Amino acid sequence: MIPRVLTVAGSDSGGGAGIQADLKTMLALGVHGMSVITAVTAQNSVGVQGAWELPVEAVRAQYRSVVDDIGVQAVKTGMLASAELVEAVAALISGTRAPAVVDPVGVSKHGDALLATAALDSVRTTLLPVATVATPNLDEVAQLTGVRVESEDDLSRAAAAVLSHGPRWVLIKGGHLPGDAVDLLTDGSEEHRLRAPRHGNRHTHGTGCTLASAIAAGLAKGLTVPEAVIRAKEYVTGAIAGGFALGAGIGPVDHGWRLRG
Ligand SMILES: Nc1ncnc2c1ncn2[C@@H]1O[C@H](COP(=O)(O)OP(=O)(O)O)[C@@H](O)[C@H]1O
Numbered sequence: 001m002i003p004r005v006l007t008v009a010g011s012d013s014g015g016g017a018g019i020q021a022d023l024k025t026m027l028a029l030g031v032h033g034m035s036v037i038t039a040v041t042a043q044n045s046v047g048v049q050g051a052w053e054l055p056v057e058a059v060r061a062q063y064r065s066v067v068d069d070i071g072v073q074a075v076k077t078g079m080l081a082s083a084e085l086v087e088a089v090a091a092l093i094s095g096t097r098a099p100a101v102v103d104p105v106g107v108s109k110h111g112d113a114l115l116a117t118a119a120l121d122s123v124r125t126t127l128l129p130v131a132t133v134a135t136p137n138l139d140e141v142a143q144l145t146g147v148r149v150e151s152e153d154d155l156s157r158a159a160a161a162v163l164s165h166g167p168r169w170v171l172i173k174g175g176h177l178p179g180d181a182v183d184l185l186t187d188g189s190e191e192h193r194l195r196a197p198r199h200g201n202r203h204t205h206g207t208g209c210t211l212a213s214a215i216a217a218g219l220a221k222g223l224t225v226p227e228a229v230i231r232a233k234e235y236v237t238g239a240i241a242g243g244f245a246l247g248a249g250i251g252p253v254d255h256g257w258r259l260r261g
């Protein structure tokens with residue numbers, strides 16, 4: 001049977017990030033993508049113009065509909081907006097026998113808040129402990145742990161600080177550092193540095209959602225965490241190289257780059 005992957009995330013009306021990026025990534029990587037929508041954003045290439053959360057019962061009901069009938073081989077989380085939604089989703093994941101990729105989305109590329117500051121503590125205490133892999137970017141590492149990463153040398157310290165909150169693995173995304181795009185994957189005993197040349201393309205909307213969904217797709221296919229992350233990094237690197245202009249601002253990465261040959 002085709003591997004099934006569930007994304008629990010917000011909608012990006014512009015189609016570059018959020019649920020839309022997740023489902024495109026899953027299609028491109030040959031898994032069946034399903035969605036629990038947590039919030040709706042009015043969003044485009046220049047920013048987020050509005051955001052509305054769904055009631056917690058609507059989120060729980062979507063999750064139960066999918067998991068109880070169809071079943072999942074991996075779950076991925078993105079924008080969760082509030083402490084109430086973070087806690088509800090963490091409880092749902094802890095009752096599901098599938099690996100979970102937690103992208104602790106805090107702020108969009110344009111600086112728009114996608115998570116209430118009051119929810120950070122719930123992310124630390126309820127969501128990170130149920131993660132198989134957590135994938136914070138550098139701003140999210142600083143928000144969650146207070147560790148500021150200024151160079152590649154700081155990545156190990158940042159990873160240890162995130163691991164102290166309980167995820168099995170952490171992937172610190174170094175995409176916002178100058179130089180090569182270097183990410184650090186570790187479970188506290190083995191460490192992998194994933195390096196790609198920095199692409200000059202400014203059309204990078206959706207990088208984090210795409211990477212986390214690609215990891216979830218790999219886990220659903222039965223790959224180990226390091227294998228899934230290495231393949232996901234290759235996929236997002238190609239998607240960044242193919243990012244294209246849309247609207248007046250930052251365009252999306254190309255989720256379909258492999259399908260085009
Ligand atoms: N310009 C770039 N060239 C190559 N890889 C990049 C570039 N920007 C980000 N990446 C990679 O994209 C992935 C997502 O990272 P990042 O953009 O930091 O996440 P987020 O969207 O959560 O801020 C990481 O693997 C990172 O190294």
Ligand SMILES: Cc1ncc(COP(=O)(O)OP(=O)(O)O)c(N)n1
Nearest residue numbers: 010017018108109205206207208209
């Ligand atoms: C609805 C929604 N969810 C998540 C994000 C952040 O996505 P990300 O992949 O980190 O991309 P950028 O916003 O950094 O381009 C989002 N923007 N919207």
